[in-house]
Amino acid sequence: xxxxxxxxxxxxxxxxxxxxxxxxxxxESLVVIGGSGTGKSVLLRCILGLEAPDAGQILxxxxxxxxxxxxxxxxxxxxxxxAALFDSLPVWRNVAFRLLRTMPSARxxxxxxxxxxxxxxxxxxxxxxxxxxxxxxxxxAGLARAIAADPKVIFFDEPTTGLDPIRAAAIxxxxxGIVDETGASAITITHDMTSVRAIGDRLALLDRGQVRxxxxxxxxxxxxxxxxQDFIAGRAxxxxxxxxx
Amino acid sequence: xxxxxxxxxxxxxxxxxxxxVGIFAxxxxxxxxxxxxxxxxxxxxxxxxxxxxxxxxxxxTGAALALQIHSGGERFQAGxxxxxxxxxxxxxxxxxVLGGLMVAARVASAIAAELxxxxxxxxxxxxxxxxxxxxxxxxxxxxxxxxxxxxVLVGVGDIIGIMGGWLIGVNALGFNSATYLSNSWAxxxxxxxxxxxxxxxxxxxxxxxxxCWFGMSAGNGAAGVGxxxxxxxxxxxxxxxxVNFLLTGLFF
Numbered sequence: 129x130x131x132x133x134x135x136x137x138x139x140x141x142x143x144x145x146x147x148x149x150x151x152x153x154x155x156e157s158l159v160v161i162g163g164s165g166t167g168k169s170v171l172l173r174c175i176l177g178l179e180a181p182d183a184g185q186i187l188x189x190x191x192x193x194x195x196x197x198x199x200x201x202x203x204x205x206x207x208x209x210x211a212a213l214f215d216s217l218p219v220w221r222n223v224a225f226r227l228l229r230t231m232p233s234a235r236x237x238x239x240x241x242x243x244x245x246x247x248x249x250x251x252x253x254x255x256x257x258x259x260x261x262x263x264x265x266x267x268x269a270g271l272a273r274a275i276a277a278d279p280k281v282i283f284f285d286e287p288t289t290g291l292d293p294i295r296a297a298a299i300x301x302x303x304x305g306i307v308d309e310t311g312a313s314a315i316t317i318t319h320d321m322t323s324v325r326a327i328g329d330r331l332a333l334l335d336r337g338q339v340r341x342x343x344x345x346x347x348x349x350x351x352x353x354x355x356x357q358d359f360i361a362g363r364a365x366x367x368x369x370x371x372x373x
Numbered sequence: 374x375x376x377x378x379x380x381x382x383x384x385x386x387x388x389x390x391x392x393x394v395g396i397f398a399x400x401x402x403x404x405x406x407x408x409x410x411x412x413x414x415x416x417x418x419x420x421x422x423x424x425x426x427x428x429x430x431x432x433x434t435g436a437a438l439a440l441q442i443h444s445g446g447e448r449f450q451a452g453x454x455x456x457x458x459x460x461x462x463x464x465x466x467x468x469x470v471l472g473g474l475m476v477a478a479r480v481a482s483a484i485a486a487e488l489x490x491x492x493x494x495x496x497x498x499x500x501x502x503x504x505x506x507x508x509x510x511x512x513x514x515x516x517x518x519x520x521x522x523x524x525v526l527v528g529v530g531d532i533i534g535i536m537g538g539w540l541i542g543v544n545a546l547g548f549n550s551a552t553y554l555s556n557s558w559a560x561x562x563x564x565x566x567x568x569x570x571x572x573x574x575x576x577x578x579x580x581x582x583x584x585c586w587f588g589m590s591a592g593n594g595a596a597g598v599g600x601x602x603x604x605x606x607x608x609x610x611x612x613x614x615x616v617n618f619l620l621t622g623l624f625f
Contacts, residue, residue, distance in 0.1 A: 178498055201504045212499040215490075226503050273503075283502075 129154045129313050130175065130193070130281070135184035136337075137170055144170045145181070146337030152281075157307050157314045159324045159345070161359060162334030168317045171334070172283055175315075176206075205279035205312075207303075209286040211270030213258035219244070220254035223272045243272040247302055264295040271299070275306055282307070284316040288323050300326035321360055324348075333359065397508075397589075398582050401516045404509040411514040419480050419515070419581070420522030424529065426479055427472045431530035434467050435459055435537025443546050455546065456553045457560035459538035464565040465625075468531040470617050473576030476523060477609035481584040484515055485605035488588025489598035497589070512589065516581040523577030524570040531569060568624045575620060576613045583609035 130152040137145040144167040152158050162168050173179040175186055177197055186193045188200055213222045221228070223243055224236035231239075241251050247268040258266060267287065274282055284303060288296035300323050307314045307327070316327050324331060324345060332342040333356050341353045348360065357363075405412075438459050446452040488511060491497050500507045535557055542548040583605045591601035 173498075176498075176502060178501060198504065201502065204502060206499070206502040208495045208499060210494060212495040214496055214499070216487075225505070 129156075129189065130315075131185075131187040131190075132171070132175065133185040133187070135171065135174060135186065136182045137167070137174060137179060138182060143337055145174070145184075147184070148334070148337065148339055150332055150339055150342070152313050152315060154313055155311045157304075157316065157327055157329045158332060159316045159318060159328035159330070160332045160334060161318060161321075161324060164319075166334045167337050168334055169285065172285060172315065172317060176283075200281070203277075203280040204282070205274035205277065206283045207267070207270045207274045207285065207287055209289055211258070211266040213261075213266060213269055213273070215258055218255050218257055219249075219261070219269050222258065222269060223254075223276050225273065226277045239276065240272070243276050244269065246275070246306075247272045248298070263290055264292075264299075267291065267295075267299055268302070271302060271306070275310070278310060280312055282312050282314045284314065284318075284327075286318055287316065287327075288318065288320045293322075296320065296322065297326070303327050321362070394582070394586055397512070397586055398516075398578075400508045401512040401582070401585065404506065404513040405517050407506075407509040408514055411510060412518055415514045415518035416522055418483075419476070419518045419577075420525060423476050423479055423522070423526055426475050427526045427530045428533045430471050430475045431463070431468060431534035432537040434471055435463055435534030435539075436541045438462055438467065438534075439538035439541040439546065443542075452546075453556075455538065455542055455548070456556035459542075460535050460557040460561045461565055463534035463538070464531045464561060464569045466569075466617075466621075468534055469527045469569045469572040469576060470613065472527050472530040473523065473573065473580065473613045473617075474610055476519075476526065476576070477580045477583075477613060478606060480519065481580045481605040481609035482602050484581065484584025485588040485591070485602045486598060488585060489591030489601040492589060492591045493594055493598060507589070512585045515585055516578060519577035519581035520574050521577070523573040523580070525573075527569055527573035528566070531566065564624075568620075571624075572617060572620050575616050579612040579616055580609045583612060 132148055132150040135145050135148040136143075144165075148167070148171060150158075150160075150171075160168050160171065170179060174181045175193070177194065188196060193200055213219070214225070217225070220237050220240040223240035227236040227239055237254070241254050244251070244253055249265060249268050249272065253261070253265065253269070258269070261269060271287075274284075287299050287303060291299060303314070303316070304327050306312070314327070316323065318324060318327075328345040330342065331345050331348050333340045333353070335355060341351060341356050343351065348356065351357070439455050442455045442458045442462075443452050446454055446458075488497075491511070497507045497511070500510060539550070539553050539557070542553045543550045587601040587605040587608065591597045
């Protein structure tokens with residue numbers, strides 16, 4: 129469905145992506161992990177067209193994504209790290225933002241309330257402003273916005289960062305449930321190995337701008353890659369130390 | 374060779390920035406009408422909520438101008454020109470420039486802070502993922518609201534400024550109320566007022582463009598937003614004075 133070939137991106141002298149090859153199949157949930165600054169967010173931003181890659185190709189349904197960006201975005205949803213809700217709009221308008229362009233306000237509000245309920249938020253939240261919500265509620269509202277228009281592709285950027293383990297588990301369960309229900313294809317970026325197990329079908333480990341290991345989540349515990357095993361176990365290693373795969 | 378290279382590099386960077394701002398402004402101007410509700414909301418923020426600050430500025434400016442003209446005019450027995458000079462001075466110059474500067478302080482800073490915060494909290498990226506053009510949604514309504522509202526604010530400021538002069542003229546300088554008002558209108562020409570209103574529209578464009586450009590280009594967290602806000606107010610203020618000079622040279 130989405131294919132990334134030889135993606136390269138640098139900022140000044142810093143090479144962030146160095147020939148990334150990755151693919152996402154229809155209905156698959158891919159989780160991308162990697163240390164801080166290994167280019168996970170830049171990878172997503174390149175796919176979305178928010179950053180222009182220096183080289184490489186991004187294909188969607190076999191054709192360059194850049195040529196069909198509008199169509200891709202119409203069936204796309206994203207949960208940002210800090211939810212990125214619009215401060216000036218009440219929660220229901222945030223959730224219904226895309227819907228308000230194509231349907232009457234009352235209908236869009238009904239759908240927004242329904243989506244809020246899907247992520248465990250009651251109708252009383254609909255008229256609050258984002259600043260009045262807790263971190264976990266903001267994530268849920270952001271999730272409701274991401275799924276409001278029933279997208280075919282969803283990206284999750286650090287969905288559990290800043291949440292306590294119980295709320296993080298609830299968000300993980302919601303994401304897995306939504307991906308299973310809708311059949312959407314999903315890419316999740318995370319550091320949280322609990323999220324990897326809860327959300328992912330397949331795992332890709334980014335290291336120094338390249339995909340170091342990828343495979344089914346069910347096989348990651350048996351992988352021979354030392355760095356991946358350190359990542360899974362949360363073992364400390366000297367800064368800048370990257371053993372060969 | 375090194376100084377020449379540095380000058381050349383700076384020249385290229387300046388040309389590039391001017392080009393970017395020009396393209397940004399053109400996009401902001403040409404995407405009008407896509408979000409009328411946002412335009413109405415911005416007109417409320419930029420126009421209606423700026424009325425108190427513009428009105429008070431005009432009131433005190435008109436009053437101080439009356440005192441100054443009377444005091445200076447007395448030196449050559451021309452104290453009677455106070456009403457006409459206050460009216461012409463407010464309409465041509467002080468109304469638009471001081472009104473524009475006050476709006477620059479209030480509006481350019483608010484726009485830069487709001488858009489800058491949206492930039493660093495990924496809200497602008499979120500707009501893109503929701504198939505919404507950030508320029509059409511955020512920039513265009515602000516630019517057009519400022520262009521449409523500033524002339525109205527300038528017109529209101531002119532009237533309040535003249536009233537400020539009248540208050541001082543009648544209560545402190547011994548003018549007859551009816552004579553003061555009739556002298557104010559007698560020497561005021563339509564172009565005096567019209568040129569000030571046109572200046573207001575240009576100043577509105579400068580204020581909103583500064584706020585939007587620096588806000589949308591903000592980075593590096595809270596410090597970046599702070600820098601964007603400061604730069605927006607400085608650029609808008611200097612821009613107003615520069616555009617005022619150019620327009621005054623063009624008009625008169």
